[in-house]
Amino acid sequence: MSLSELLSPVSHVVTAGVAAFADDLGAQGVPVTRVDWRPPPAGTEADLADVALDARRDEANAVAVRRMLAAGAELVDVRPAREMLGLEPGQFLHAGPPIAWERASGPMRGALIGAALFEGLADSPERAESWLGKHDHSGGTGPDLAPCHSRGGVGPMAGVVSPSMWLFEVRDPGSGRTAWCSLNEGLGKVLRYGAFGPEVITRLRWMADVLGPMLQRAVRRAGPVDVKAIIAQMLHMGDEGHNRNRAGTLMLLRELLPALIEGGGDGDGEDPKALADAVRFVSGNDHFFLNLVMPACKLAAGAAAGVPGSTVVTVMARNGTDFGIQTAGTGDRWFTAPAHTPEGLFLAGYGPEDANPDIGDSAITETAGVGGFAMAAAPAIARLVGGTAAGAVATTGLMYEIALAENPAFTVPALDFRGTPTGIDVTRVVRTGVLPQINTGMAGRVAGTGQVGAGLVTPPAECFTQALAALAELARADEANEAN
Secondary structure, eight states: OOHHHHTTTOSOEEEESOHHHHHHHHHTTOOEEEEOOOOOOTTOHHHHHHHHTOTTHHHHHHHHHHHHHHOOOEEEEEEEHHHHTOOOTTEEEESSSOOOGGGOOHHHHHHHHHHHHHTTSOSSHHHHHHHHHHOOTTSSSSOEEEEGGGGTEEOSTTOOBOTTSEEEEEEOTTTOOEEEEEOOOOSSSOGGGTOOSHHHHHHHHHIIIIIHHHHHHHHHHHOOEEHHHHHHHHTTTTOOSSSOOHHHHHHHHHHHHHHHHHOOTTSSOOOHHHHHHHHHHHHTOTTTTHHHHHHHHHHHHHTTTTOTTOOBEEEEEEESSEEEEEETTSTTOOEEEEOOOOEEEEOTTOOGGGBOSOEESTTHHHHTTOGGGGGGGOTTHHHHHTOOHHHHHHHHHHHGGGEEEEEEEEEEGGGTTEEEEEEEBHHHHHHHOOOOOEEEEEEBSSTTOOEEEEEEEOOOHHHHHHHHHHHHHHHHHHHHHHHO
16 A cells, blocks of 8 residues: 555645655645654753743743733934943943953954944054954953943944944833944944944944934934834835844834924034935935844843743844843843854855854844744845745744744734744743744954845754753752742
C-alpha cells in the first residue's frame, strides 16, 4: 500500500520538524502544514519546569502585557543631550549592552571617533582613536561609555550619543514616563553606521545648529504629536516601523509643517532657505520617523519592567559585538551572547564579508511588537531585506507563537486587522526554538565604512536560555521564601 493510499482518509497533515516526511507527503499530493518546532535545548528542562510552576507567572505576565499595551507615546520636545540627560564632555552613550573600547566593533569605534571629532575632543581621526583607546570607561580620564538603555533611551545602529547631539523626547501621557532617541541622519555614510568623514561631521553640525532648534520650535508650537497614533496608521500604509518608515515620516512632517512655516524663535518665522533645507532633508529621509518609533517602543516595553515573576522580554539590543536582552522579572540585568551577522541584500560594491555582526537598539521595535513582528503589514519590505511577500506574512504568523498577546492598537490589514504579536515570552522562545525575527540595516565591519546593506537576523538562543535560568533561580528563591 502506498503512502497516499494509507493516508487517503486524511485531508490534511501537520508535521513538526520532520522535513523528509513532509516532502514525501507533499510529493504525493497530501496537503501539509509544516511547523517549525524543535525540542527545547538540552539542560533547560528543569528551568522550564520551575518557571512554569512559579505561582506568580500568569498574573505577572498579565500585568506586564497590560502595561505594554496601555503605554502611549507623544513627541513633546527636542533638546540637546547635555540638557536632557546632563551629558558632559567625554561622556558617550551607545547602543546595546555595556561594552568597553577594547571589545568595540568597527562601526562602534567609527561612531565614537566621529563623536569625538564632532565634540572637538580631537582634531583628526587618528588622535580621536588614540584618545578613545587610552582608557576605557573604568580608567577615569578617558571616555565614559554607557548604554543608551541605562539612561532611559535608545540609539540606532552604533547608537552613539554625545553632549551636543539633539534628541527627540517622547512621553507616555498616562504615566508621565519619558524616553528619547537621537535625530536620524539618513542612510549611507552616517555616524550611526560607523562613518566619520568630513561630510558626516558637517551634517551633524547642521543638525545641531539648524535642524534640532527648528524642530524644537515646531514641536513646542504645535504641541504634543501622537506618535503611537502615527505608528498605528503607518502599519495600514505599508510600513512595519523598523526598516520601512516612509509613510510615518511623511505623516510626521504633515503634523509639524504648519508650525515650521508659522514661527521661529521670536515669532518672525523661519528663514526660508533654512526651512526648505530642513523639509527637504526630512522628506527625503524615509527612516527619519524610525527615531520616534524607537522611543515609543521603549516606553511600551519599558512599561513592563520590574514585574517580579514575569517572563516578558523588555529589551533586545546589540552593540556590534554582543546581543543582549532584559526581562520584566530580572530588572536591569543583561543576558548576552555573541551577535549574529544579518543576512540580506548588499549595496553595490559590498558583500557578506563586509558586514559587521548585528548592531543597534532598534530591535526595541520588535520587542514591542512592530518591525519584524509586523512584516505582514509591509510586503514591500521583502525587496529590501532579501525575502518574499509571502515570507513576510509567514514571519508575522510565526511570531504569534512566542508572543503572549496581540496589540489592538497596531493591526495588520493583510491578517484581517489582527493585532501584531506583542510581549515576547522567554519560556515560549526556549520551548519552541522560535527566535524573534528582526529587520535591520547592516554596518560595515571596518570603522569609517558606513552602511553596506540591509537584511534579517535573529538573536542568539543563549540569551534566552540564560534569562530562563535566572528566572528559574528567582522562582526557586521565591518558593523557598514562601515555605519559610
